[in-house]
Structures are given as structure tokens and as C-alpha cells.
Amino acid sequence: GPPRPVTDADPVAEARRLLAHGAILAVKGLGGYHLACDATDPDVVARLRRRKSRGDKPFAVMAGSLDDIEHLVRLAPEERSLLTGTSRPIVLLRRRTDTLPGTEAPWPALAVAPGSPDLGIMLPYTPLHHLLLGLPGDPEGPRLLVMTSGNVSGEPIVTDDEEAVQRLEHLADAWLTHDRPIHVPCDDSVVRVVDAKPLIVRRARGYAPLPLTLPVPVRPSLAVGGDLKNVLCLGEDRRAWLSAHIGDMDDLATQRAFERAVTQLESVTPVRPELLAADRHPRYRSVRFAVRNASGRPVVRVQHHHAHVAAAMAEHGLDGSRPVIGVAFDGTGYGDDGAVWGGEFLLADYDGFTRIGHLAYVPLPGGDAAVHRPYRMALAHLRTAGIDRSDGLACVAACPPGELRVLEQQLERNVNCVPTSSMGRLFDAVSSLAGVCHRAGYEAQAAVELEAAALRASGGDTVAYAFAVRAPESDGGPVRADPSPVLAAIVDDLRAGMEPALVAARFHRAVTGLVHRVCVLARERHGVDTVALTGGVFLNSLLSSACAKSLGADGFTVLRHHLVPPGDGGLALGQLVVAAHVPDRIGDPD
Numbered sequence: 001g002p003p004r005p006v007t008d009a010d011p012v013a014e015a016r017r018l019l020a021h022g023a024i025l026a027v028k029g030l031g032g033y034h035l036a037c038d039a040t041d042p043d044v045v046a047r048l049r050r051r052k053s054r055g056d057k058p059f060a061v062m063a064g065s066l067d068d069i070e071h072l073v074r075l076a077p078e079e080r081s082l083l084t085g086t087s088r089p090i091v092l093l094r095r096r097t098d099t100l101p102g103t104e105a106p107w108p109a110l111a112v113a114p115g116s117p118d119l120g121i122m123l124p125y126t127p128l129h130h131l132l133l134g135l136p137g138d139p140e141g142p143r144l145l146v147m148t149s150g151n152v153s154g155e156p157i158v159t160d161d162e163e164a165v166q167r168l169e170h171l172a173d174a175w176l177t178h179d180r181p182i183h184v185p186c187d188d189s190v191v192r193v194v195d196a197k198p199l200i201v202r203r204a205r206g207y208a209p210l211p212l213t214l215p216v217p218v219r220p221s222l223a224v225g226g227d228l229k230n231v232l233c234l235g236e237d238r239r240a241w242l243s244a245h246i247g248d249m250d251d252l253a254t255q256r257a258f259e260r261a262v263t264q265l266e267s268v269t270p271v272r273p274e275l276l277a278a279d280r281h282p283r284y285r286s287v288r289f290a291v292r293n294a295s296g297r298p299v300v301r302v303q304h305h306h307a308h309v310a311a312a313m314a315e316h317g318l319d320g321s322r323p324v325i326g327v328a329f330d331g332t333g334y335g336d337d338g339a340v341w342g343g344e345f346l347l348a349d350y351d352g353f354t355r356i357g358h359l360a361y362v363p364l365p366g367g368d369a370a371v372h373r374p375y376r377m378a379l380a381h382l383r384t385a386g387i388d389r390s391d392g393l394a395c396v397a398a399c400p401p402g403e404l405r406v407l408e409q410q411l412e413r414n415v416n417c418v419p420t421s422s423m424g425r426l427f428d429a430v431s432s433l434a435g436v437c438h439r440a441g442y443e444a445q446a447a448v449e450l451e452a453a454a455l456r457a458s459g460g461d462t463v464a465y466a467f468a469v470r471a472p473e474s475d476g477g478p479v480r481a482d483p484s485p486v487l488a489a490i491v492d493d494l495r496a497g498m499e500p501a502l503v504a505a506r507f508h509r510a511v512t513g514l515v516h517r518v519c520v521l522a523r524e525r526h527g528v529d530t531v532a533l534t535g536g537v538f539l540n541s542l543l544s545s546a547c548a549k550s551l552g553a554d555g556f557t558v559l560r561h562h563l564v565p566p567g568d569g570g571l572a573l574g575q576l577v578v579a580a581h582v583p584d585r586i587g588d589p590d
Contacts, residue, residue: 012131015176016141019132024048026150026164026172030126031186031205031244032157033150033164035171036062038142042109045146049111051171054153055441058113060090060120060188062147063106064133069144071105072096073119078193087206088125089189092118094455106143115437115445117452122147122188125206128178149187153442154248156257159185184264185257186244194541195548200565201539203231204244209265211239212563212573215317216350218580222262223277224286225572226304228443229565230254232261232286233572234271240314240576241269245569249285258289273297277579279304279571281334300579304333305341305535307574308566309348312532314577315570316559320350324530324559325522327515327547329537330567331371331424331444340364342422342535343481345518347526350581356526357479357518359426360384360470363417365410374428374446375399375438376407381429383411385484387491394435394494423511423537426483430507433490434500444536450504451540457505464509465489469517479521486510512546519551532559536567 015025022044024037035052037044039061048059063069066080073093075083082091094117101107113119124130134141149157150168158164159182164175190202200207208231220236227249233242243261247254266272278290280301290299302310309326318324326346335341336355343359362384370376378395389396399407410416424447431437431446436453440446468482490503519531531551538544538560548558564570 011176012128013138015174016132016134016138018174019145020141023173024051024171026168026175026177027128027132028161028164028175028177028182029128030182031184032159032182033168034147035150035168036132036145036147039108039112039144039146040106040142042111045109045111048146048148048171052148052153056114056445057153057442058116058118058120059146059148060122060190061108061112062122062124062129062133062145064124064130064143066123068106069093069119069121071099071102072108073121076193076196078196078198082191082193082198083121083123087189088122089191089206090120090122092120092190092192092201095119108144112146115449115452117448117455118192120190128176132176147188155251155253156247157185157187184244192539192541194544194560197560198562199539199541199544200561200563200569201567202229202245203242203564203569208244209241209268211241211269212315214238214240214314214577215319216314216577216581218576219275220271220273221275221277221576221580222271222273222290223572223575223579224290225575226279226568227281227284227286229568230258230286231569231572232258232265233576234265234269234273235576235580236269236271240573241265241271242564242573255285255289258286275300275579277302277572277575279307279334279575280336302575302578303336303353304571305330305344305346306348306353307571307578308333308534309346309353309532309574310350310578311564311570311574312534312559312561312566313348313350314573315561315563316532320577320581322530323347323349323526323528324532325356325519325526325528326353326532326534327519328535329423330535331422331537332420335421338418340418340420340422342420342424343426344421345478345522347522347528350577355478356522357469357481359421359423360480360482361419361421362425363411363414364420364422364425365407365417367416367418370425371428372440373399373438374432374440377425377429378432379404379407380411380417381426381483381487382433382491385487387484387488393433393491395429395432395438398432398438423535427537429487430490430504433487434494434503434507436500436504444539447537447540450507451542453501454504454508454542457501461502461505462509463506464513465506466510467514469514469521479518481514481518508542508546511543512550515547516550516554519556520554523556529555530557530559534561534566534570538566
């Protein structure tokens with residue numbers, strides 16, 4: 001039944017006592033409910049993971065002060081100021097490898113962020129948080145708390161009290177609530193520092209809906225973003241308002257949250273959209289929303305990777321009079337030829353783009369199944385590269401024999417195999433090939449763990465694998481980056497007994513080298529020397545940093561995201577500027 005109130009005890013002291021004894025609490029905060037538990041207790045963290053069904057996705061940790069985390073993570077001045085500043089985001093911090101658990105200092109359970117090179121840390125941002133962690137003189141409670149959004153993974157954050165009791169009933173042991181209604185749901189923002197500059201991973205509390213200034217005027221319009229990590233954007237003239245992170249549009253609750261976010265954003269901005277902008281994917285729910293709610297207004301469809309590049313341009317104040325080389329690497333984006341794009345080199349401005357290069361196509365066997373099971377991607381890549389898959393490769397061992405037979409037939413007959421040029425899927429393939437991650441319980445898990453492996457590699461090794469860059473099939477067509485030589489070299493190294501960390505590091509250097517080579521080609525052919533690095537793959541700080549360094553050393557101007565996420569959380573901003581830029585390009589919504 002509904003939770004009974006604790007009448008006589010001080011509710012906060014009682015909450016702290018429960019947390020200290022291994023309870024999971026639903027705590028009502030500023031923008032929704034959090035689920036909180038003692039981050040140092042492995043049993044309760046594992047229990048929360050199971051209840052929330054979130055695989056191995058890292059949890060964020062709230063610490064009372066910087067003193068409680070100094071021994072755990074490396075803290076640069078920029079990271080300290082982000083943690084202690086007014087926005088109070090979750091900051092992704094590299095774990096330290098030079099300290100061991102001591103008796104005094106609090107140490108998070110391994111299950112808090114398994115396989116991740118980072119810990120997501122935030123400091124208290126409401127009086128309630130300070131009370132939960134305890135004031136001087138209070139009895140000892142947990143010094144590190146897991147603070148994760150009150151929802152089942154992928155669903156929107158819960159804000160309503162009655163809904164919290166129903167939807168969090170199987171998640172929480174007790175509720176700590178208050179009587180102020182939450183009008184606008186808002187998750188915690190997530191930020192990391194790359195090369196001493198902030199990179200926003202999730203833009204929400206503390207950042208949204210603060211307007212961004214646009215370098216070009218836009219017509220009053222609504223851009224609906226993508227289907228993963230959905231964020232929408234309203235813009236007019238030279239201002240754009242992005243909503244907070246809404247979530248993945250694959251369930252009804254998120255779609256309702258999306259509709260509420262549109263209404264809420266329209267209520268706090270002067271924008272009355274005359275135009276809607278959406279992705280070109282025929283099955284995106286965000287696109288269906290736009291078409292359904294167009295009411296006679298034009299719906300402009302913007303290619304996914306073009307929108308990513310335009311978002312980077314807009315964020316950096318480019319007026320679009322000169323094109324940039326857009327390097328757009330992600331997991332999935334609908335391509336103009338019906339393939340799944342994701343390893344793209346575009347020559348782009350706001351008016352349009354030319355695809356000047358891409359990763360060579362490989363079959364994506366079974367669509368989404370390949371995303372959740374990186375070993376399928378590894379097997380597809382090996383087959384395409386013509387590499388014999390015998391000799392005990394880890395990705396073969398990870399594939400159940402029955403599934404392996406079906407997969408072979410599928411690839412042979414090309415059944416239910418859409419071609420993909422996705423760099424995200426290549427990271428997945430290499431992660432499984434190297435034996436790092438065969439099953440992804442959350443988006444990009446295989447890539448995150450491959451980056452973690454590369455960071456462990458010894459500094460002495462400088463070997464880089466190399467892609468083959470193939471000439472265009474037609475005059476003026478795109479060059480193709482063929483990963484076959486990379487995969488062959490990886491298999492040779494693995495068969496010679498090389499550790500996964502070195503393979504991972506060499507692969508990162510291969511991708512960095514590829515980006516440099518194709519950008520040099522583009523500069524020679526088109527005279528463009530500004531490069532935008534965008535798409536979710538560039539959340540990988542090792543790759544982002546290495547690419548920026550090698551391009552910068554060769555005289556390129558490099559644009560990276562700081563104000564909006566490089567992933568789909570920044571998509572709507574790009575859609576907005578592309579769609580609103582050229583009024584006469586508006587076709588009927590197809």
C-alpha cells in the first residue's frame with residue numbers, strides 16, 4: 001500500500017538512519033525524484049541496479065565536499081569550479097589509479113560505475129542534500145550517496161507525488177517528500193572537462209532553458225530533435241531555447257513528457273512556431289509528432305549528421321558564409337541513401353552539405369540486436385573484411401552457437417541487414433573483438449569500456465593501425481575509409497597474445513589518423529581549414545583530445561562542443577538553424 005508517514009521522528013534524521021542501514025530512498029528534489037542509497041555499500045548498490053534494471057550503466061554519486069572525493073578522482077581547477085559553481089552538474093571525473101581504499105576515506109562500491117574510466121560526482125545543491133549527508137555533530141551517515149533519477153532506465157524522471165508512490169513502489173524502500181509541487185521536470189546535467197574546457201554530456205538542470213545566442217536569425221520555429229536523448233528547441237530571430245533532457249522516445253511516458261515539454265517551453269518563451277524541423281528518419285517518433293502537430297505549418301526534414309555539424313557551427317557563432325569540414329561520428333543516423341550513417345565527413349554550411357567521405361559500409365545484422373550485442377557487429381565486420389574468424393577469437397566465443405549459425409546465414413543472404421557506415425558500431429565491433437565488451441546494457445557501453453581500456457595502455461607504445469582510404473567510386477563522390485587493414489592488424493596482435501589495452505589504444509590512434517588524413521584531403525580539394533568534431537562518438541575524451549591535437553598541429557581550426565552535447569542532445573539546435581535558414585527549400589512533409 002501507500003507509504004505511511006513517519007510521524008514522531010525527524011524525517012531527515014530518520015532518512016539518514018535508513019540510508020546508513022542499507023535502504024533505498026526516493027527523495028523528492030528540485031526537478032523530480034532521486035533514488036538515493038549508500039554508495040559505499042556493495043549490496044544496496046547492486047540491489048538498486050537490479051530494481052532499476054539499468055545493466056552496468058554508471059550511477060552518479062553525491063559527496064558532501066571535495067574532501068570526500070580527492071582520493072578517488074583527478075581534479076583540475078576547471079573541474080573544481082564546475083563542481084562548486086552555481087549550476088552544480090554531475091561532473092565526470094577520471095578515476096585515480098594511484099590510491100588504494102583506506103580506512104578513513106569513503107570508497108564507492110565497484111558496482112557504482114563498473115568498467116567506466118570515470119566517476120560522475122556532484123555536490124549538494126539543495127539544503128535537503130546537506131541535511132541528508134549530515135551536518136557537523138549529526139550521527140554518522142553515509143558520506144557518499146548514489147543519486148540517480150527516480151525512474152526505470154530510459155523513462156522520464158518522476159515528478160508527481162502520487163505517481164512517485166506508484167511508479168517507484170518496486171524501486172524504493174521509503175520516501176522522503178515535501179509539499180512543493182514540481183512544475184517542470186529536470187534531470188541533473190552532466191558535464192566533463194576535455195582539454196580544460198567543459199563538454200556538456202546532458203544539458204538540463206542549471207543550464208536549460210537558458211537561451212543560446214544564434215549567429216544567424218531564424219524564423220519562429222520548433223525543432224523536435226532525435227529519438228534518443230531527446231531534447232527539443234524553440235528559436236526566433238537570434239535566440240534559441242533548448243529544453244532539458246527528456247529521454248528516449250521509445251515509451252509512451254517519454255512521449256507524454258515530450259508533449260508537456262513543448263507546452264512548457266512555449267509558455268516561457270515568446271516563440272510561436274511557424275515552422276517545424278525534424279530528422280529525415282521515416283520512423284522517428286519525434287518526426288511523427290512534428291507531422292501530427294504541424295496543423296498546416298511546414299515540416300522541414302534535416303539530415304541527421306548535417307544537423308550535428310550545424311549545431312557545432314551555430315554554437316561557435318559561424319554565420320554559415322563559409323563551409324566547414326564536419327566530422328560527424330555516432331551510432332546511428334538516417335542517411336540520404338537509406339543506409340544507416342554514422343562515420344561521416346561532410347562539407348557543410350547551413351544551406352546544405354556534400355558527403356565527402358565515410359566509413360565503408362558493412363551490414364548491420366538485425367538492426368537493434370547488433371547494438372545490444374557488439375559481438376554481432378564484430379562478426380559482421382570480420383566477414384566484410386574477409387578475415388577468417390576461427391582461432392578462438394573472443395567475439396566468436398561470445399556468440400551462442402545457434403545464434404552464430406543464424407547470423408552467418410543472415411549475412412550470407414543479406415537478410416534483414418541494412419548497410420551502415422557507423423563509427424559507433426565500429427567501436428562496438430573492436431570492443432568485442434578485443435574481448436572488452438560483448439553485450440551492451442546501456443547506450444555506448446562497449447565504446448566507453450574500450451576507451452577505459454585504451455587509457456590503461458602503457459605510454460611507451462606509439463603504434464597506430466591504419467585505415468585504407470579508397471578513392472571515390474564516381475567522379476566527385478565520397479572517399480571510403482575501409483577498416484579491413486585495421487581489423488586484420490587487430491586480429492594479428494590478438495593472436496600474438498597482445499593485451500586488449502594496447503589494441504584499444506592503437507585503434508584510437510587509427511581513428512585519429514583517419515580523421516587527420518581525410519581532413520587534409522578535404523583541405524586540398526576544397527580549400528577549407530575549419531573542422532567541426534561532432535556526434536556522440538566525440539563524447540570519448542581520449543579521441544576528441546587526440547583529434548583536436550593532430551588537426552591543430554597541422555594548422556586546422558577545430559570546433560568542439562561546449563554549450564550543447566555533441567550527441568543527439570544537441571541535434572535540435574542544428575535542425576533549427578538549417579531549417580530556418582532557407583525559406584524556399586521547404587517541401588511538403590513527406
